[in-house]
Amino acid sequence: MTADTVLAPRKRPVAARPPRRPLFRRRSAIPGFGLTLGVTLTLLSLIVLIPLSAVALKAAQLSPHEFIAVAFSQRALAAYRLTFGAALVAALINGVFGVLTAWALVRYDFPGKGVVNALVDLPFALPTAVAGIALATLYAPNGWIGAYLTPLGVKAAYNPIGVVIALTFIGLPFVVRTLEPVLRDLSADVEEAAASLGASRLATIARVVLPALAPAWMTGFAMAFARGVGEYGSVIFIAGNMPYKSEIAPLLIIIQLEQYEYQAAAAIALVMLAVSFLMLFVINAVQAWARRYS
Amino acid sequence: MARRFRHPTEDPTWAKALIVTVVLAFLGLVLILPLAAVFAEALRKGLGAALAAISDADALAAVRLTLITAAISVPFNALFGLCAAWAIAKHEFPGKSLLITLIDLPFSVSPVVAGLIYVLVFGLQGWFGERLIDHDIKIIFATPGIILATIFVTLPFVARELIPLMQEQGVSEEEAAVSMGASGLRTFWRVTAPNVRWGLLYGVLLCNARAMGEFGAVSVVSGHIRGLTNTMPLHVEILYNEYNFVAAFAVAALLCLLAVLTLVLKTALEAAQPAVRGRGH
Numbered sequence A: 001m002t003a004d005t006v007l008a009p010r011k012r013p014v015a016a017r018p019p020r021r022p023l024f025r026r027r028s029a030i031p032g033f034g035l036t037l038g039v040t041l042t043l044l045s046l047i048v049l050i051p052l053s054a055v056a057l058k059a060a061q062l063s064p065h066e067f068i069a070v071a072f073s074q075r076a077l078a079a080y081r082l083t084f085g086a087a088l089v090a091a092l093i094n095g096v097f098g099v100l101t102a103w104a105l106v107r108y109d110f111p112g113k114g115v116v117n118a119l120v121d122l123p124f125a126l127p128t129a130v131a132g133i134a135l136a137t138l139y140a141p142n143g144w145i146g147a148y149l150t151p152l153g154v155k156a157a158y159n160p161i162g163v164v165i166a167l168t169f170i171g172l173p174f175v176v177r178t179l180e181p182v183l184r185d186l187s188a189d190v191e192e193a194a195a196s197l198g199a200s201r202l203a204t205i206a207r208v209v210l211p212a213l214a215p216a217w218m219t220g221f222a223m224a225f226a227r228g229v230g231e232y233g234s235v236i237f238i239a240g241n242m243p244y245k246s247e248i249a250p251l252l253i254i255i256q257l258e259q260y261e262y263q264a265a266a267a268i269a270l271v272m273l274a275v276s277f278l279m280l281f282v283i284n285a286v287q288a289w290a291r292r293y294s
Numbered sequence B: 001m002a003r004r005f006r007h008p009t010e011d012p013t014w015a016k017a018l019i020v021t022v023v024l025a026f027l028g029l030v031l032i033l034p035l036a037a038v039f040a041e042a043l044r045k046g047l048g049a050a051l052a053a054i055s056d057a058d059a060l061a062a063v064r065l066t067l068i069t070a071a072i073s074v075p076f077n078a079l080f081g082l083c084a085a086w087a088i089a090k091h092e093f094p095g096k097s098l099l100i101t102l103i104d105l106p107f108s109v110s111p112v113v114a115g116l117i118y119v120l121v122f123g124l125q126g127w128f129g130e131r132l133i134d135h136d137i138k139i140i141f142a143t144p145g146i147i148l149a150t151i152f153v154t155l156p157f158v159a160r161e162l163i164p165l166m167q168e169q170g171v172s173e174e175e176a177a178v179s180m181g182a183s184g185l186r187t188f189w190r191v192t193a194p195n196v197r198w199g200l201l202y203g204v205l206l207c208n209a210r211a212m213g214e215f216g217a218v219s220v221v222s223g224h225i226r227g228l229t230n231t232m233p234l235h236v237e238i239l240y241n242e243y244n245f246v247a248a249f250a251v252a253a254l255l256c257l258l259a260v261l262t263l264v265l266k267t268a269l270e271a272a273q274p275a276v277r278g279r280g281h
Helices: A002-007 A033-059 A064-071 A074-107 A113-119 A128-139 A146-152 A160-185 A188-196 A201-230 A233-239 A249-258 A262-293 B013-042 B046-054 B057-090 B096-108 B111-122 B129-134 B143-154 B156-169 B172-179 B184-213 B216-222 B232-241 B245-272
Strands: none
Touching: A033 A262, A033 B057, A033 B096, A033 B111, A033 B143, A064 A262, A074 A113, A074 A160, A074 A201, A074 A249, A074 A262, A074 B013, A113 B013, A113 B245, A128 A146, A128 A160, A128 A233, A128 B013, A128 B184, A128 B232, A128 B245, A160 A201, A160 A233, A160 B013, A188 A201, A201 A262, A201 B096, A201 B111, A233 A249, A233 B232, A249 A262, A249 B111, A249 B216, A262 B096, A262 B111, B013 B245, B046 B245, B057 B096, B057 B143, B057 B156, B057 B184, B057 B232, B057 B245, B096 B143, B096 B156, B111 B143, B111 B216, B143 B184, B143 B216, B156 B184, B172 B184, B184 B245, B216 B232, B232 B245
């Protein structure tokens, strides 16, 4: 009997199960959580979330058929095409020059670098309306730049090209500012390794440096694009605002509002919001993807 | 002649020169020319005409409204940013990353849509339209609407500056203060505030520039009543559309000076406090 009990596999004492992790983990020792989170959520709801839902609710007053008729009318489609197309071209321009600017700012020393570095943020600091009237004046047929373009047969202001010019200005800082920290943190060893293995400087940049910059570049590109899609102030002065030709989607919302077509304005706004949310999702996804591979 | 040895990670001199030239040409074309054009147009008829345009009664009313708007929306933004950063950076809770995304949301929404939503809520046809008329409260086409729209577009500024900063700093200092018996408010004033003040200032600086310069959102809710609901950027638009170019660019030049001042202060802050860095918009 005793032998049996000795030989029998000893029952392990039942380990006390770790307490299930509560939804709100261990109360932090730092006070003020309830208050600050409460204030944050209340203000966010009152100022952003609830008013934003008004757009969807207003647009929902339209029947699906009416919604499509106003949100995707010929005029609205032309406006989307211009808005998204111009934002895309401007983001691409900023994508190219943004890489060069970030590269020069991080890797080189040149006279006036401090001023250039500060100026890159000008589009964030300058009111968009000021940028708008300045660009319109520069590119008007008798303006400083327009005067040189007119003999070439290029009409920049009051034309879709004007929209691209304005959006290039507005989106300039995004690619530069997202690339700079990544470029600064890029360790020299990988470049040295590539060079010591016989790669030319150009091959090193194309095969080693640029791929490492890709996620940050895409983030900056998407941010510049998203900003360009919603931009209004800098565009309306230079665009000319001709329906079907140089009329951007945000302007179309305002035109509908001025005609008291609230539902139509909400319908177009809903389309724009859907695109904004999609862009936000893309930006977050790219950043999550970049974090996994860095 | 001995060739200077070039480090393998250094670009050839001709490439450096080419890239710097291209960059300077691009930035000169896109950034400096517009800035120069504003001042050149403002001074086209001399300094006197520009100063007269700025000291015009309607212009002064616009300056006053812009200052009032900033004076209310910027402190509000700082308060929101501090609350959000305290909750997010110093505590753990589910749905945190969703909350951060939602706080950033106003940057992804077109300013025009930001104005539209308040028209839909508070406008004549809006949710509270009739009730507001019954009580004789004007929000849309009045100062409250302008302030609300400005608060919407600037909401993320301080929060997105403070959240990463306070996350990096961790919680140990606050925990030490609390464990030694300091109250929450005292902990904040004596421990957290000194650690984040430069980041806060940085966020406030950028928030202020946007609050004073916002155009799209404010344009939708303002109603463009001269001398009454015109902020400086809206006043610029009206003058420009009336072909009163000298006056329009004179007021615009004032806004340019504000932008340049913002950039100077921002650069000085970054130089003095390397921990504080722009995190893009």
